[in-house]
Amino acid sequence: xxxxxxAKIAQIASALEVSGYPKPGNVHRTRDYDDMVFEDFxxxxxxxxxxxxxxxxxxxxxxxxxxxxxxxxxxxxxxxIKNNTNLGIVMMITPIAAAAAIxxxxxxxxxxxxxxMANTSVDDACDLYDAINIAxxxxxxDQDEYDVASDNAKNELRENKQTMYDVLKISAPWDMLAxxxxxxxxxxxxxxxxxxxxxxxxxxxxxxxxxxxxxxLSQVPDTLIxxxxxxxxxxxxxxxxxxxxxxxxxxxxxxxxxxxxxxxFENHYNPGTTADLTAASIFVSNLKTHF
Numbered sequence: 001x002x003x004x005x006x007a008k009i010a011q012i013a014s015a016l017e018v019s020g021y022p023k024p025g026n027v028h029r030t031r032d033y034d035d036m037v038f039e040d041f042x043x044x045x046x047x048x049x050x051x052x053x054x055x056x057x058x059x060x061x062x063x064x065x066x067x068x069x070x071x072x073x074x075x076x077x078x079x080x081i082k083n084n085t086n087l088g089i090v091m092m093i094t095p096i097a098a099a100a101a102i103x104x105x106x107x108x109x110x111x112x113x114x115x116x117m118a119n120t121s122v123d124d125a126c127d128l129y130d131a132i133n134i135a136x137x138x139x140x141x142d143q144d145e146y147d148v149a150s151d152n153a154k155n156e157l158r159e160n161k162q163t164m165y166d167v168l169k170i171s172a173p174w175d176m177l178a179x180x181x182x183x184x185x186x187x188x189x190x191x192x193x194x195x196x197x198x199x200x201x202x203x204x205x206x207x208x209x210x211x212x213x214x215x216x217l218s219q220v221p222d223t224l225i226x227x228x229x230x231x232x233x234x235x236x237x238x239x240x241x242x243x244x245x246x247x248x249x250x251x252x253x254x255x256x257x258x259x260x261x262x263x264x265f266e267n268h269y270n271p272g273t274t275a276d277l278t279a280a281s282i283f284v285s286n287l288k289t290h291f
Contacts, residue, residue, distance in 0.1 A: 001100050001101060001103070001287070001290070001291060003052075003053045003054075003056035003057045003101060004053060005290060006052060006053075006056045006097050006100050006101060006287070007049045007050070007052040007053040007056065007097075008049070009283060009286045009287055009290060010045075010048060010049065010052045010093050010097055010283055011045050011046055011048065011049045011052075012282075012286060013045075013093070013279050013280070013282040013283035013286060014041070014044065014045025014046075014048065014086065014089060014093075014279055015042060015045045015046075016205060016209055016279075016282050017089070017209060017275060017278050017279035017282055018038065018041035018042060018045065018275075019206065019209070020206055020209030020210045020213060020278070021206065021210070022210070022257055022258050022261040023209070023210055023213050023261070023275065023278075024213075024214070024217075024241075024257070024260045024261040024263075024264045024271070025237075025261065025264030025265060025269050025270050025271045026270060026271065026272065026275045027040075027041060031261065031265065035083060036081075036083040036085060040081045040083055040085050041085050041086070043080050043081055044077050044080070044081055044085040044086040044089075045086070045089075047073075047076050047077055047079075047080050048073045048076065048077065048086065048089075048090060048093075050076070051069055051072045051073040051076060051090075052069075052073070052093065052094070052097050054069065054072075055069035055094055055097055055098055055101075056097050056098055056100070056101035057101070059098050059101050059102050059116075061102060061115065061116065061119065062119055063119060063121060064095075064098050064116045064119060064120070065121075065123075065124065066094050066095055066098065066116065066117070066120055066124055066164060067120060067121070067123065067124025067125060067126070067127030067128045067131070067164045068123070068124065068127050069094050069098075070087075070090050070091055070094050070127065070128055070131050071127040071128070071130050071131040071134075073086070073090040073094070073131075074086070074087055074090060074131040074134050074135050075131070075134060077090075078134050078135070084135035084136055087131060087132065087135040088177050088272065088273060088275075088276030089275075089276050089279045089280070090131075091128075091177055091181065091276075092177060092180065092181070092185075092188070092276055092277070092279070092280035092283075093279070093280060093283055095113050095116055095117055095181065096109065096113060096185075096188075096280060096283060096284060096287075097283075098112075098116055099112035099113040099115075099116055100112075100287050100291075102116075105291060106287065106288050106291040109284070109287065110184065110185065110189055113184070113185060114184055117164075117165050117168075117181060117182065118165060120163045120164035120165045121163055121164070122157055122158055122161055122162060122163055124163060124164035125157045125162055125163055125164040125166065125167045126154045126157055126158070127164075128164050128167070128168075129153055129154055129157070129167075130154075165181075165182060168181050168182045169182045174223065174226070174227070175223050175227075175273075176220060176222070176223040176273045176277070177223075177273060177276060177277075180277070180280075185280075187216060187219075187220050187277050188277055188280045188281050188284060189284065191215060191216055191219055191220070191281075192212055192215070192216050192277055192278060192280065192281025192284075193281045193284040193285050193288070195211070195212045195215045195216075195281070196208055196209070196212040196278075196281050196282055196285045197285040197288060197289075199211055199212060200285065209278065209282065210257070211245075211248065212278055212281055212282070213271075213274055213275065213278045214241050214244065214245050214248075215245065216274050216277050216278060216281070217237070217238055217241045217271050217274045218238055218241040218242040218244075218245055219238070219242075220238070220274070220277070221234035221235050221237070221238045222234055222237065222238070222271035222272070222273045222274045223273045224270060224271065224272040224273045225237055225269055225270070225271060228268075228270075229269070233269075237264070237269055237271065240260070241260075244256060244257065244260055
């Protein structure tokens with residue numbers, strides 16, 4: 001697939017994800033937060049286009065420089081928006097996009113993601129740490145080993161020859177995005193993408209987005225919630241989502257959905273990782289459609 005088309009699909013996926021409403025606990029077109037608003041995410045989705053285009057042009061399979069492009073996209077976003085609006089989306093979309101660029105058909109994308117991630121470098125790891133620090137995103141690597149907040153972190157990475165894949169593998173037990181990127185992206189390819197791909201043929205794009213978000217959250221406790229409030233609280237929100245989905249065909253589902261959005265907002269539960277997985281799922285679905 002041509003890099004220009006992949007970049008457009010990435011921008012569209014970002015726009016569709018943030019537009020989904022009421023997507024419980026997240027910014028959407030009818031819900032702003034104090035520190036970030038709907039328009040921030042729209043702008044963020046637009047400004048990553050050039051970087052995705054570069055990341056998917058003449059991909060070097062042996063050295064795909066995924067960390068470099070993640071950093072470049074986050075840095076470009078930071079020029080326009082002073083919030084962490086899309087680090088997670090960029091982390092997920094960049095390897096998928098590069099894999100699509102070297103695939104002859106859709107079914108090659110997932111194994112090519114594995115191949116590209118395995119070929120990440122120490123430079124990629126250092127670039128990822130810079131991207132995390134620019135976005136001021138806590139939680140990924142904020143442990144005893146290779147803490148991103150440590151002034152000496154990148155020196156430690158170089159001394160120990162830790163690639164981006166290596167450091168994400170360390171973070172995988174407590175960070176869902178790291179787990180996706182190092183374990184063959186099961187939430188995206190086995191839950192999110194198939195759900196969205198089916199729903200968009202049956203329902204509006206908005207409903208497909210929201211129901212995909214709820215489906216992922218019901219099965220995968222959100223690690224942004226778990227880092228803030230603990231794994232029990234994250235599981236509680238997933239179980240509440242599961243109960244809500246049982247009512248998706250009920251006449252009052254829209255009312256229940258809005259109540260759940262209000263509950264999460266008022267109690268400061270923000271399933272931001274689930275939003276990132278939803279954007280990646282929409283991206284994969286649209287790649288499938290246009291392959």
